[in-house]
Amino acid sequence: MNFKIDCLSKEELQKLAKILGEKPYRGNQLFKWIYQKGVLDFSLMTDISKTFREKLNQSYSFTKLKIEHIATSKLDGSKKILFRLEDNNFIESVLMFDDDRITACISTQIGCRMGCKFCNTAKVGFIRNLTVGEIIRQIIELNNILTETGNKLTNIVFMGMGEPLDNLDNLEKSLEIILAEDGLNFSHRKVTISTAGLLDKLEKLTNKDFKVNIAISLNAPDNKKRNSIMPVNKKFDINDIVNTIKKLPIPKRKRITLEYVMIKNFNDSTKDALKLVKLFKGLPVKVNLIIYNKTKESDLDSPDLNSALNFQKTLINNGIATFIRKSFGADIEAACGQLYASYIDKTL
Ligand code: SF4
Known part of the structure; x- marks a missing residue:
């Protein structure tokens, strides 16, 4: 054995x-x-x-990850790395460069069972969870790529393929290794777990005294819209998200990030922004607006910059810190699952 x-x-x-x-x-x-x-x-x-x-x-x-392909964005230098695993499955990781930060976006599963409508990984379906070795090795391999240029990773986000909390045991073990001084030695302030909203597992994770950053992928201002793009909403809806945020042991000055992929004529109106205000005003949250990266396969559209700016203004005027997040690697299909999907399409 x-x-x-x-x-x-x-x-x-x-x-x-x-x-x-x-x-x-x-x-x-x-x-x-x-x-x-x-x-x-x-x-x-x-x-x-x-x-x-x-x-x-x-x-x-030792776990082996073979770099199968690296795509580098001409727009912002971000790199998307496709790894071949020992069982010949593929996963993606992304390196993003932003001011003084170099962030690794790490995968936790091959495929995903959450079925979010705006996501290419969802189209793959769920194949299997990644092992601790496969999660950690992505980080080490990305750091090795950077070492050649005299740089090193500063931040880690679990926003790649898969729902991290759907692989909770391996995620927790990986976090121990990532945060250990004699391990990868990252500060908990530099690590972010993004979830589609598996709130029972989120409570389990945060009760274990992990002080890492938490992001919840919200993407809609009401249950009707969220149900239509995120099946997980039928299990844990927006009211459950609000109630969970109210009871999580969130340290002072820390905020939960609400990720909001803006889709044209779906969730980008001022009316939608005001619905968010009603739900989250006064709670320890900040909102990251992400401009939807339109792909060939999708019938969803990117919003106009103006509607994004108006949306942001409405939230900020109501006391909710809101940022329009830079979209990385638009020319290299850097949104979750896009390289995987196009590579698989071409190679199978
Ligand atoms: S957005 Fe994340 S949780 Fe949703 S299907 Fe894609 S990988 Fe899974």
Whole structure:
């Protein structure tokens, strides 16, 4: 049997060391080699005894992600990376450059079962959850790409393929590794989990004292519209989102981000903005307006910049901090699932 060592948390590595007749702190050394130094070869782990390394080599290996394709945007330099996994499935990650921030957009599933109408990943359907190794390796590989140019990642957003909270166990374990000082060592302020609104799992995650940023993909001002583009709304509707935000243990000065993909003549009117005001005024939220990236396959349209600006003004005038988010990689199909979809279309 061959197991993936880079799917294990620090505690699990300590237990493994003990099972193999070593002191538990050897697990800490392994943790550092794998996650802090990104070393994928037991023979290079020089402070670990040869016998232990040989034992590990017999039953354990490392997750492999092969870079299949990199598309670089001529507009903003963002890069979309298509990875081939060991089972020949594909996932995408995106690198975005913005002022002094370099953000990695990470996938958590192959495909997705949430079925959001504006999303290309939804069209793939759900294939499987990513392992901890596959989640973490995306980050390490993206950092390796940056190292060649003397840069490194500053932020991580879980907004790639899949619904992160639908893969909660592996997400939680990945977060432990990402936030650990002797792991990837990211500050919790630099990590964002975006959910379509699996509110039961969101409560579970936030109750575990993860102080990472939370974004909820809202995209509509009422249940009728949200039902029509996000099937998850039939399980957890807009009122449930409002009630959950009211009861989440949100630290002072922290706000939940409401992601709002603006679609022409669907959710971009002043009337829609006023509905949002009625729902969220006074709550610890900020709104990110995302201009819909029109694709060949979709019958949805991008809104005019003017309607986006008016929408923003209405929210701000009512005390809701609202930002129009830069849309990255419009020329490289950087919206969630677009490269995957076009690549699969061309290669199958
Ligand atoms: S937008 Fe996110 S949650 Fe919705 S289908 Fe796409 S990947 Fe899944």
